[in-house]
Amino acid sequence: MxxxxxxxxxxxxxxxxxxxxxxxxxxxxxxxxxxxxxxxxxxxxxxxxxxxxxxxxxxxxxxxxxxxxxxxxxxxxxxxxxxxxxxxxxxxxxxxxxxxxxxxxxxxxxxxxxxxxxxxxxxxxxxxxxxxxxxxxxxxxxxxxxxxxxxxxxxxxxxxxxxxxxxxxxLFSYVLDAYYSLAPDNRNALLKSLTLFNNAIKIKPISPSISFACFVSSIESLVDHIHKGVKIDKCKECSAPRYAVTKKFTEFLAKYSSDSKELIKFYKKSYGQRSKILHAGALFLGEHIPAAWAESDWESYHMNSGIERVCRIAFTNWILERHPLNQDMTR
Structure with a gap:
């Protein structure tokens, strides 16, 4: 070489x-x-x-x-x-x-x-x-x-x-240490999530709603990678998966961001809002019907800025947990 x-x-x-x-x-x-x-x-x-x-x-x-x-x-x-x-x-x-x-x-x-x-x-x-x-x-x-x-x-x-x-x-240098020490599949999975996260930031001025969905999907993508290959038990009566997607999403953020009751409610609400945006076209008020300083717009603004901060904190804690020094301490 x-x-x-x-x-x-x-x-x-x-x-x-x-x-x-x-x-x-x-x-x-x-x-x-x-x-x-x-x-x-x-x-x-x-x-x-x-x-x-x-x-x-x-x-x-x-x-x-x-x-x-x-x-x-x-x-x-x-x-x-x-x-x-x-x-x-x-x-x-x-x-x-x-x-x-x-x-x-x-x-x-x-x-x-x-x-x-x-x-x-x-x-x-x-x-x-x-x-x-x-x-x-x-x-x-x-x-x-x-x-x-x-x-x-x-x-x-x-x-x-x-x-x-x-x-x-x-802590940025430690983040890089951890990133470059990841196995190729984990590094690629994180890079995919970070790409979604950064796309969400770029899209925000154009469509806060789609930006919000991308923020949520950036976490969902990493969660899906973590649980790849994990057998999911299904209910014998209705065949529904016992370990629902929302639960995996919420537990990941509770572990790597905060497990406060208030934020756990926010995680669940965020995932529900993401589904409404992508599956029902439920855009934030103010995007398809411009409104001046409406209370609902303020709520949407805080949801968008809140999920961005939660994502950034969760990514940081997840990758620092995989820093070589932390891996050595757990062995």
């Missing part, structure tokens, strides 16, 4: 002023001074993501027409998977997150000092011509480490302050 280093220009929702190094896998650095920057605090900010990997192309991989998949295509695909994985981990466990750019065209209106408001047809993208993508080793940066915030305070607050710099919870 060939040891490879690569440097990628990334965009984040918070300005990266420090560095974050995770072992010999990857590091995040502030963007060089000559990189274009926005004059606004809340915007997409550039940074560098440097990764290290070992990769050997598979000569047996075929295209749909049975021609060989070129080595450079396989390498690009491998790099894309690594970046996707890192993005999902940051976006799920931190409020400072990467922004996915898309090479699309759209009408735009300038937001600088130009007085005339004239729409312009532009490509939405960010790149720097002289950036060196291929590097021989990780860049040694004099930048100080990025801020690490107490995890409990981080999650209970439920977001980041407007204009704050890129930061992470102080």
């Amino acid at each position: 060939t040891e490879t280093f690569r440097s990628f220009i990334m965009l984040t929702n918070a300005n990266v002023t420090g560095k974050y190094i995770y072992g010999d896998k990857f590091q995040i650095l502030p963007a060089p001074d000559h990189f274009p920057r926005t004059p606004y605090a809340e915007a997409d900010h550039p940074c560098l993501l440097e990764i290290k990997y070992n990769f050997t192309p598979d000569p047996t991989r075929k295209m749909p027409d049975q021609t060989e998949v070129s080595d450079w295509i396989q390498r690009k695909d491998h790099e894309k998977k690594i970046i996707h994985e890192i993005m999902n981990l940051f976006n799920a466990f931190s409020f400072s997150k990467f922004v996915q750019t898309q090479d699309i065209h759209s009408w735009t209106i300038r937001t600088d000092d130009n007085i005339a408001i004239e729409p312009e047809w532009r490509q939405l993208s960010y790149f720097v011509r002289d950036h060196q993508h291929e590097i021989s080793e990780f860049t040694k940066s004099p930048a100080s480490r990025i801020d690490e915030i107490n995890t409990s305070e981080f999650y209970n607050f439920g977001g980041r302050f407007v204009g704050s710099d890129f930061s992470i919870p102080d």
